[in-house]
Amino acid sequence: MARGTIAKVVLDRGFGFIRGNDGKDVFFHRSGLVGLTFEDLAEGTLVDFEVEKSAKGLRAANVRVAAGGGAPGATE
8 A cells, every 4th residue: 555645636527646655646536535535635635545557547546544644734
């Protein structure tokens, strides 16, 4: 499982990008989220994810908030 932070969220289109700890951005779609809604995500949220190959390149799957990985400034 890889770890990274949400780099960009495009709410109206249902996708975004995760910046992995290796510095590379990986595409994700709202259908790849586990245990959260797309609207719960914010830039800077720490997430765990799996990288899969798709017809269009690499994409993140099984995206979930990492332990202690709430969005910056969020209160629990």
